[in-house]
Amino acid sequence: MICKARRVSDYKQLAKELPSIRYVDPERVYISLTTDRCQSYTLTVKEGDSVKLGQVIGERDGGFFKQPIYSTVSGTVEKQTKKIHNTGLEIECLTIRNDYKDEYDASITDRPDSVIDAMSPEELVEIIKDKALVGLGGSGFPTYIKFTTGDPIHSVVINAVECEPYLSSDYRMIKDQPDQIFQGLKYLMKASGAHQGVIAVKKTKRELIDVLEREIERYKDIDIRIAKLKDYYPQGWEIETFKNALGIKVPIGELPMKYGILGFNVSTCASVYDAIKHNMPITKRYLTVNGDAVNFPQNIRVRVGASVKDLIKLCDGFVADEARINLVIGGPMMGTAVENDDVVVTQTTTSVLVFKNVDVVEEPCVRCGSCIYSCPAHLQPVLIQDALKRNDKNGMTALEVKNCIECGLCAYVCTSKIHVTENMRKAKEMVG
Ligand code: SF4
Numbered sequence: 376m377i378c379k380a381r382r383v384s385d386y387k388q389l390a391k392e393l394p395s396i397r398y399v400d401p402e403r404v405y406i407s408l409t410t411d412r413c414q415s416y417t418l419t420v421k422e423g424d425s426v427k428l429g430q431v432i433g434e435r436d437g438g439f440f441k442q443p444i445y446s447t448v449s450g451t452v453e454k455q456t457k458k459i460h461n462t463g464l465e466i467e468c469l470t471i472r473n474d475y476k477d478e479y480d481a482s483i484t485d486r487p488d489s490v491i492d493a494m495s496p497e498e499l500v501e502i503i504k505d506k507a508l509v510g511l512g513g514s515g516f517p518t519y520i521k522f523t524t525g526d527p528i529h530s531v532v533i534n535a536v537e538c539e540p541y542l543s544s545d546y547r548m549i550k551d552q553p554d555q556i557f558q559g560l561k562y563l564m565k566a567s568g569a570h571q572g573v574i575a576v577k578k579t580k581r582e583l584i585d586v587l588e589r590e591i592e593r594y595k596d597i598d599i600r601i602a603k604l605k606d607y608y609p610q611g612w613e614i615e616t617f618k619n620a621l622g623i624k625v626p627i628g629e630l631p632m633k634y635g636i637l638g639f640n641v642s643t644c645a646s647v648y649d650a651i652k653h654n655m656p657i658t659k660r661y662l663t664v665n666g667d668a669v670n671f672p673q674n675i676r677v678r679v680g681a682s683v684k685d686l687i688k689l690c691d692g693f694v695a696d697e698a699r700i701n702l703v704i705g706g707p708m709m710g711t712a713v714e715n716d717d718v719v720v721t722q723t724t725t726s727v728l729v730f731k732n733v734d735v736v737e738e739p740c741v742r743c744g745s746c747i748y749s750c751p752a753h754l755q756p757v758l759i760q761d762a763l764k765r766n767d768k769n770g771m772t773a774l775e776v777k778n779c780i781e782c783g784l785c786a787y788v789c790t791s792k793i794h795v796t797e798n799m800r801k802a803k804e805m806v807g
């Protein structure tokens with residue numbers, strides 16, 4: 376039977392209703408020096424040095440861009456170490472022992488509104504670049520680069536859809552800090568020249584819409600509206616979000632800027648506020664710990680650089696034997712399974728999911744077509760999979776595997792429990 380899935384169970388209820396707890400005082404933080412986008416770095420501090428919160432301690436190099444590395448606590452520099460990143464890769468980290476004083480670097484100062492109002496769009500973008508802001512929804516893409524387009528921008532869309540199951544860190548952040556989102560959006564509109572701002576949220580998130588509608592009353596002088604979108608997966612895929620929030624269809628593979636749109640995750644938008652108003656880089660973020668194998672699922676406001684091991688302890692540990700759990704960083708549809716909990720929280724860590732290990736036996740493909748019917752990118756996953764088995768690069772290219780957004784739906788619907796999405800990733804890698 377053909378099965379089309381655009382609705383996936385959301386499993387958010389438990390964590391999203393609880394107040395976020397704070398975990399901003401770890402004994403040590405591990406600052407990522409490399410990332411999946413930046414393979415090299417230089418350091419400007421050494422072991423034994425004292426550092427302040429928000430101090431530049433080095434620079435990452437991503438080939439076509441560079442970004443400063445900031446300390447997220449005040450304290451003393453210790454050794455370099457290796458930790459696991461969101462992507463499952465091992466990365467270089469610098470350990471900093473927290474002195475719990477939260478002494479700010481001299482650069483962290485508030486800008487009066489009158490100063491911000493007098494700034495040019497270029498000056499705002501320079502702050503976004505200097506504070507190393509990146510896409511906090513998980514992409515890690517440098518935010519400032521989006522402004523380097525020569526295309527005129529008419530709309531900024533803030534993506535507050537958070538469509539992955541289990542995740543509610545954006546939800547909690549919006550409830551706790553709605554003002555930061557509107558202020559951040561105002562700055563983003565000025566920096567891009569957009570005349571319209573749209574906050575896209577699922578219409579089923581009634582409590583969030585209430586919070587946003589209360590806040591929007593204070594911004595009547597600018598063109599900001601809330602777009603209430605249908606609840607299906609992957610509504611948060613930016614092409615889907617733009618289509619439903621603005622009525623503009625951006626073809627797959629084309630840049631939204633060409634169509635006058637800039638899109639940002641809602642947590643990124645709040646970080647723009649912190650950078651421009653307080654000259655503060657990203658030192659904290661909201662993160663969800665959830666899943667059926669953790670004792671106390673909850674949302675945590677956490678210091679960037681904290682250890683996931685400590686967060687699991689804070690959630691009363693695993694319910695099952697550690698050898699029988701699966702740990703996923705990011706959402707269950709698009710996240711990455713990691714081998715152990717020696718993972719570090721980076722700017723882009725949205726969640727830590729812990730599941731009981733269930734043995735899944737793949738069965739032969741029954742050619743049911745469910746994966747084709749469900750694919751939001753209109754691909755034919757089963758045929759791509761066949762081409763992968765044949766090592767047929769031309770076939771995979773002709774089937775446009777590069778347009779796969781790794782949303783996970785083909786694996787979710789597969790009647791034979793085949794890891795179809797994993798095969799799509801392999802095919803994309805092979806095609807290059
Ligand atoms: S993972 Fe790729 S191939 Fe599978 S449904 Fe999503 S976009 Fe389509």
Ligand code: SF4
Binds near residue numbers: 741743757795
């Ligand atoms: S890969 Fe799975 S979903 Fe796709 S046709 Fe085969 S059995 Fe059906």
